[in-house]
Amino acid sequence: MKDLRIAFNLLDHPKKIKLQRRCGQESFENLLRLWMFVAQTKPKGYLEGMSAEDIEIASKWTGEIGMFSKALIDVGFLKIENSVYCIHDWEEHNPFAFYAPERSETAKKAGKASAKKRALLQQPVEQPVEQPVEQPVEQNSNAVSTPSPSPFPVPNPPPNPNPNPNPNPNPNPNPNPNPIKEEDIEQSKNPDCLSDDNLNSDSKSVLKRKKAQKKTNPEVKEFIEFFYNTFFKKIGEKPLIQGGKDGTIIKHLLSSYELEYLKKLLLIFFASDDPFILSAGYSIGVFSSQINKLISGKGKGNGRNSSSTGTIRAEAGKAQSDDEPYPAPEVFPADEGYS
Numbered sequence: 001m002k003d004l005r006i007a008f009n010l011l012d013h014p015k016k017i018k019l020q021r022r023c024g025q026e027s028f029e030n031l032l033r034l035w036m037f038v039a040q041t042k043p044k045g046y047l048e049g050m051s052a053e054d055i056e057i058a059s060k061w062t063g064e065i066g067m068f069s070k071a072l073i074d075v076g077f078l079k080i081e082n083s084v085y086c087i088h089d090w091e092e093h094n095p096f097a098f099y100a101p102e103r104s105e106t107a108k109k110a111g112k113a114s115a116k117k118r119a120l121l122q123q124p125v126e127q128p129v130e131q132p133v134e135q136p137v138e139q140n141s142n143a144v145s146t147p148s149p150s151p152f153p154v155p156n157p158p159p160n161p162n163p164n165p166n167p168n169p170n171p172n173p174n175p176n177p178n179p180i181k182e183e184d185i186e187q188s189k190n191p192d193c194l195s196d197d198n199l200n201s202d203s204k205s206v207l208k209r210k211k212a213q214k215k216t217n218p219e220v221k222e223f224i225e226f227f228y229n230t231f232f233k234k235i236g237e238k239p240l241i242q243g244g245k246d247g248t249i250i251k252h253l254l255s256s257y258e259l260e261y262l263k264k265l266l267l268i269f270f271a272s273d274d275p276f277i278l279s280a281g282y283s284i285g286v287f288s289s290q291i292n293k294l295i296s297g298k299g300k301g302n303g304r305n306s307s308s309t310g311t312i313r314a315e316a317g318k319a320q321s322d323d324e325p326y327p328a329p330e331v332f333p334a335d336e337g338y339s
Contacts, residue, residue, distance in 0.1 A: 004032075004039050005094050015075045022071040023063065030068060031077065034059040038087055039097040045090025046081075055085060095236030219259045220250045224284075226263055231282055234270045239283070246284040253288060265294045274298075 010016060019027050037058040038045060047055060052069035055078070061068040069085075072078035079088050091098045224241055231239040253262055269277065269287050272294070280286045287294075 003096070004035055005096060007093070015077060018075040019071055019077065022074070023061075023068055027061075027068060027071070030056075030059040030061045031072070034072075035087070035094075038090070039094065039100075043097050043100045045087040045094075045098065047085040047087075050085060052085070091236075095234070099236040217251055217254065219254055220247050223250050223254070223259060223262060223266075227266060227284060227287075230266060230270055234282065241284070249284055249288045253291065265291065268294050 007013070016028060016031070019031060023030075034055065038047070042048075050058070052066055055072075056065065056068050059068060069078065073080070076088055078085060080086070224246065228239060228241065231237075250262075257265075266287060269290065270282060272278075274290070274293070277286060277290060
């Protein structure tokens with residue numbers, strides 16, 4: 001199911017009022033029908049191959065031919081780029097519809113990979129066939145074997161005493177200088193009691209991850225998931241999250257601010273028109289560097305994106321529609337989780 005995102009202040013927006021003054025009250029419904037048509041058939045917002053009359057037909061406009069399309073251009077809902085009609089700022093206001101083809105392609109690839117994996121698991125496993133071992137056939141059981149002469153003849157009878165006696169006889173041929181004690185076995189079952197000096201490199205890595213997992217702050221993971229959903233709502237793409245680096249930054253912020261307060265600051269961060277934030281991009285590192293500006297209120301900008309702020313505040317941290325949920329956050333594989 002595809003949907004359409006509309007700003008909270010659309011009913012009182014000057015563009016909408018100007019459109020109705022030019023084409024009547026019913027022109028607002030025609031505008032909504034045009035947006036629905038674009039979301040379903042032209043998700044990128046470019047109306048290739050469509051004339052002004054085609055646009056009015058798609059909008060169900062029944063008035064004078066050319067009036068509605070001209071009014072859309074005059075008030076700023078429609079523009080022309082390279083001789084092609086397109087919706088003004090369609091990607092910014094409707095990123096979910098804009099990136100629908102990419103999500104559909106990703107879902108198809110994931111479905112094919114899952115089906116291929118299930119097919120491989122359902123294939124019967126061939127059991128190896130044991131080959132019979134051929135037993136040697138005795139040529140003549142009554143034949144007497146003749147021993148081959150030894151290059152080093154052994155005297156018979158052996159000399160007494162032995163010319164090469166063992167100076168240190170040991171009744172146990174394989175002594176163990178360091179016998180394993182029962183208390184050592186019990187100690188090895190507890191990872192916290194193990195010493196790094198007695199472990200190899202692989203065991204040290206496993207022990208390090210287990211100790212790191214015990215110290216994980218659940219608020220760090222919650223904030224990263226909130227950042228992920230807000231980023232996806234704003235941009236329409238999945239952000240790259242580096243668990244170790246970004247987790248350390250968030251852990252440091254949580255030591256000074258409460259989780260809910262950081263979430264409010266993050267919403268202001270994504271709705272900001274600050275030139276530095278727009279040029280540097282929406283990342284956890286940039287958010288941390290601008291935290292004082294956001295607290296003081298200087299990072300809110302001039303309000304150009306105020307129409308989309310309500311959408312971000314209302315839907316950030318919430319999953320997408322039932323049939324198209326947010327994908328899970330991707331953590332950079334070189335890191336070892338949130339710390």
